[in-house]
Amino acid sequence: MFTKLNALTIIPPDHPLRGKVTPPGSKSITNRALLLAALARGTSRLTGALKSKDTQLMAAALRQMGVAVEEPDDTSFVVTSSGTLDAPAVPLMLGNAGTAVRFLTAAAATVNGTVVIDGDEHMRKRPIAPLVDALRSLGIDAAAPSGCPPVTVRGRGSFGGARVEIDGGLSSQYVSALLMAAPLGDGPVDVALTGAEIGARGYVELTLAAMRAFGANVAQTDERSWRVEPTGYAATDFHIEPDASAATYLWAADVLTGGEIDLGVPMEAFTQPDAEASRFIKMFPKLPPVIDGSQMQDAVPTLAVLAAFNEHPVRFVGIANLRVKECDRVAALAAELSRIRPGLAREEGDDLVVAADPALAGQTLPTSIETYADHRIAMALALMGLRVGGITILDPDCVGKTYPGYWDALASLGVGFERQG
Secondary structure, X not given: OOOOOOEEEEEOOOOOOEEEOOOOEOHHHHHHHHHHXXXXXXXXXXXXXXXXXXXXXXXXXXXXXXXXXEEEEOOEEEEEEEOOOOOOOOOEEOOOOHHHHHHHHHHHHHOEEEEEEEXXXXXXXXXXXXXXXXXXXXOOEEEOOOOOOOEEEEEEOOOXXXXXEEOOOOOHHHHHHHHHHHHHOOOOEEEEEOOOOOOOHHHHHHHHHHHHHOOOOEEEEEOOEEEEOOOOEEOOEEXXXXXXXXXXXXXXXXXXXXXXXXXXXXXXXXXXXXXXXXXXXXXXOOOOOEEEOOOOHHHHHHHHHHHHOXXXXXXXXXXXXXXXXXXXXXXXXXXXXXXXXXXXEEEEOOEEEEOOOHHHOOOEEXXXXXXXXXXXXXXXXHHHHHOOEEEEEEOHHHHHHOOOOHHHHHHHOOOEEEEEO
16 A cells, blocks of 8 residues: 655556456445435445545535444445434535535535535635525525535525526536435425536436435436425435446556456446546547547546547547536646647647647656646546656645545556655
């Protein structure tokens, strides 16, 4: 295991990467399942779960709200709840865990009391106003004066029962947050999109599947709306599939080195939206000239690194939402790829254009990569170091947000590192 590091330099392997790596559980599904189990009366056993900074923050917040969350092993949570959440004595501090902040903001409306949801300096720059406005339209007392956390919700013990409209264009998490809280209403809740666009609609499908597993009755009434009945939730045992976003780094490492990495799960078995990236990864080094990343947003950094070695330039479109992730990922990818080779990538509006240079492979280009405290920038840009010498990842521990074992996984495949503690 790696100890705390300030920087990590990747040593390009001189052989194809081969071996078996088990990706961690899905962060997206784990945090959904934790919340739903907390809203369900009884004991739920969650297996295959991710244990990372984001999910530990969610679990800690639920404990603050009176839910028993036990961890019998490295991939399981056992959640016991009365089916209601209590008002916490102090603000919920959720770091930069976007799913936890958005989901708990809506769930806080079901608490009989005041809940303050806050995060770190990065989270305080991430917008939450559309969700707060939607809650207020339901008569819920919610406020976020800056348009970003902290959020104060004065819950009334129920989610009510009415129609609520939400702009899902900025983040599908707003939609998922409302949907998951809706079964705690006094009557049916209709959740409707104000426009046709929704960031990563596939994540809403993940939400609906998890809700139904915990006993919710939710139906899609048309392309832009859902009706949720006031069923509450029932405790259940729930298995979480491996994280597709994490898998993309390993799939990319495979094709970059001509290797054979066995994840124990075939590409087509993943239900998460980012698994769509596998279709493009298989095309490398002949990625298409235009890739729409709107429905696989977390996979875009991985594909952008592959594009750097592609046979021709690649333009990534539909990725404006990447500007409001853990960092502005469009700007970060353009800056850091161009740090390796000037002009390798650039921003054009909200598009990212990667110039592509197959001749990069085999060169030594000493570069320190800024990671912006963003796990996906760190993990994706590290892949450059599989083909280019001298790539150093600053703040490599930031991968702990979703994949604490990432560096160990690469090492197990034969990747070498120089560590700076």
